Amino acid sequence: MTTPLLQVNDLKKHFSLHGGAFGSGAATVYAVDGVSFSIEKGETLALVGESGCGKSTVGRCILRLFDITAGQVVLDGQRIDDLSAGALRPLRRRVQVVFQDPFSSLNPRMRVRDILAEPIRNFGLAKSAADLEARIERLTDVVRLPRDAVKRWPHEFSGGQRQRIGIARALAAEPDLIVCDEAVSALDVSVKAQIVNLLQDLQRELGLALLFISHDLAIVEHMTHRVAVMYLGKIVELAPKRQVFSGPRHPYTQALLSAVPVAEPGAARRRIILKGDVPSPINPPKGCRFHTRCPYAFDRCRIDEPPLKPTASGHLAACHLHDLPAAQNPLALVA
């Protein structure tokens, strides 16, 4: 078996809060608490979940924007989580990022040309000044920006075009993996479609792998190959997209899918309304983290934390219901 492009093993990222007078109220936020997955070359893996589930933190740990608390991040067979800044530098080129907000993620005092030239220079990719210009020109073509865009400033562009600049900047380093952190969430419907199509085209042409972090399930279904669903710092389900969307194997995924409003007036749907809010990651519930909102929770869920393991249908899911005989498993009936 070939090594995957990226492997994340039991990743943990905890933040300590120094609250209260004299630090007496110090607490720990368990933002990411044991997450494992891999991404193959040219593959898209989507990380979905609601706000505060830790999906963006996972992205940032992979980018080494955060130092991780425990676990491993392995890029092409090499551990990168414990490398020194100097040793990491050449590897940084291979993993790039596109952020959500195209307004705050571009330096307003740099022209588009300089924004694109910076990574090319940093990683010494251009052989000559002429090569640099040619690369910049090619990048604007690839993301379908007008050629004269390079002379302009970020504020002169609309949100969609800024996101194109952000994508061009990520591509400038010739990466193998791009982390798209809610990269299309802030865009309007019609512009979102343009950027989604662009990302798909680029992936096909350049063989890029994408880690697509999003809360928009319809976009995720459209874009991705595999899906990992996160809840309170853990992956609760991981499977190829068709399996997840046709027959979710975790009650949370099921509820999440049923909660998405569907653009079909009068469509009869069984909606599972989850009670209450997501518990705080400072003090996550014991046992299964979802048990406080799960409609199927039973005694064992409150004590035992279910591991992520293969189910009969080939998904990875973290739910005790799959240990029950099929006839008693409410999740097995939905297909």
Added chain:
Amino acid sequence: MALLEVENLQTHFRTPDGVNRAVDGVSFHVDEGETLAVVGESGCGKSVTASSILRLVPEPPGKIAGSIRFRGTDLLQLPDREMRRVRGNDISMIFQEPMTSLNPVLTIGRQLTETLRLHQRLGKRAAEARAQEMLQLVGIPEPRRRLGEYPHQLSGGMRQRVMIAIALSCRPKLLIADEPTTALDVTIQAQILDLMKDLKSKVGAAIILITHDLGIVAEVAERVMVMYAGRKVEEAPVAQLYRTPRHPYTQGLFGAVPKLGSSLSGEESRLSEIPGTVPSLKQRIPGCVFAGRCAVATDFCRQSAPALELKAPGHLAACHYAPKEALAA
């Protein structure tokens, strides 16, 4: 008679580089107890339309023209004093951001009773009792304790519930909800949408729902109005609009949204794009506002603006080329 009749609403803003025609000649009506959805992308004028109804647009730099008749009275002609009586009492509003639209330094109870005491002239005790009832109605557990809490102690979904409780406390005839669930997570959004549907049948208020999410529209609205670049481009009953959208912009919007369940049918279709971007509202556009991005636009479209025309029963569209159904006399 319709509950609300808006006619030729024009809300313009003076800016250093020209007049921004945020809303440019929009007419529509809302019947009693009806839910009208206003759909469009950012900058199409949907929120400004809503603020104009309540006269929440700062004047200057804004300027509202046209007429907004609420149960026969033109709100634009009312003196400020009387307009204040309408706001929060007959017509109330829920905003997108429940964090910024609640006052952080006042308790939930204080904010709820304020409206009741001002508009309904309730005494302190009566207002508190009513506030507690309202919190119960919107599904907040332990309403008594919550009344003494501050907004930061509540989660986003809870805050939006409080907003809804405040908005409905005076039993308004019309509720304007401006992107009420956009800032919320999907599972919380499902709770709030459910609550709104439930309350609508209990309270019986008409709702103007402003959103960009076509899924929410399909679930909640009865009639839909589509806006683009400050104008209304299409209006129809919800089922009809989704079955046969007639304006190229509306058609484009539907094509641009992936549907949940797309992978099950096995087709991996490409999303259809609407090329280009929304035109600047600071220049007067002589022809159709959508002509610059429309696939079927001709020179005629660029020169003459299409009027809203009845294309089928109850179905208006502003397009020279939108097909017209033979209308029964």
